[in-house]
Amino acid sequence: MPKLTASKPERLFSSAKPSKKDYKVYDQNGLYLLVRSSGVTVWQVSYTFKSKRNTFTIGNFGRAVGCCSLAQARMKALEVKAMAKSGVDPNQEKNSLLQEEMALTENCFETIAREWHSKGTWVKKHAANILRSLESDVFPDLGDKLVTDIKKKDIITLLDKVEARGALDVAKRISQRIQSIFDYAEYKGLCDYNPATNTAKYIKSVETRHRSYFKENEMGEYLYNLDQYQGRTFIRLGLELLAHTFLRPGELRQLLWEYVNFEAQQIVVPAIAMKMRNEHVVPLSQHCINILEEIQQKIRKSDWVFPSVISAHKPITDATLTRALRIMGYSGEDVVPHGFRHTASTILNTYGFNRDHIEKQLAHKDTNKIRAVYNHSDYLSERAKMMHWYSDHLTKLKLNHERQKK
Known part of the structure; x- marks a missing residue:
């Protein structure tokens, strides 16, 4: 492109089109518009500092925020020339200001x-x-x-x-x-x-509201009603497994088959999938094993134990279990999925099971920090017996309700 040197109106700069190679459209006082082959147009000015020729980039051409018009570029070019003449390198000053701005931004x-x-x-x-x-x-x-x-x-x-x-x-x-x-x-x-x-x-204290849950004398009727559930089979089985294992609802819905060990009769949830970031071993009663085997037989193949209806590559959503309870006629005042943990804790404590075993099964963090440091027992054999008892107890409650209905 030809080297243009005369001072020009802004429309001549705005009409500059990209070419195969970068080129410059000159204005005055060393100011020029660099037209890049990509179409980007940048104002630059040449200046001399300590007998060396340098280039200072002013900014992109345009009237958008952060861009410079011709008039603004000319004013900045004069400032650059004056700064260099006074013994200050414009580029060094610019870099110092940028570093200060970056430091301020980093400390925001x-x-x-x-x-x-x-x-x-x-x-x-x-x-x-x-x-x-x-x-x-x-x-x-x-x-x-x-x-x-x-x-x-x-x-x-x-x-x-x-x-x-x-x-x-x-x-x-x-x-x-x-x-x-x-x-x-x-x-x-x-x-x-x-x-x-x-x-x-x-801050004012929040009034504590415990999640709704079934009392022991209500569990038999619930489990009986669950057997009559007309929705999807794996949702019914999921609600039943939730009652027997009292996992957190999020932990249950995100169960992967790789966590299930049928031979050892355990679910081993890795730390990354747990709220408290500790691996959690859940002993399984024979009833729970039967539930999981039924799911394997009846549900489409997926890495998830409870895959979404829409995609086998995703688990069911948070709302799925809650919606099933509402379909069964239970309101939020009656029960929520998390409430089965309250039910289990209440029943097991009532029947005299060891509090440490119950808390470990609930995957609760020990509130005694010193004790938590030294007590690494998982009480696995004791919890296995407790979980077998609990499943048997729930089954008895359901059978008792069935007999009362006859």
């Missing part, structure tokens, strides 16, 4: 929070919920602030807003997460203290 609360989140070991769904809560309730107020500039008052103001809409439990969780993020920032040497410490203490 949102940047630190996302880095903290990326190092978490939560299950995928819980991790997504945590990030969503930060994006909706925290980042709008604190995201662009430096961690060193955030005061306790800023955090309390944010928590007051969440509390004002009645989301007390959300406010407490957000407080805990902000505190963890500042712990991480302090660990990295980005701040000297944690302004979120003790902020959760003054």
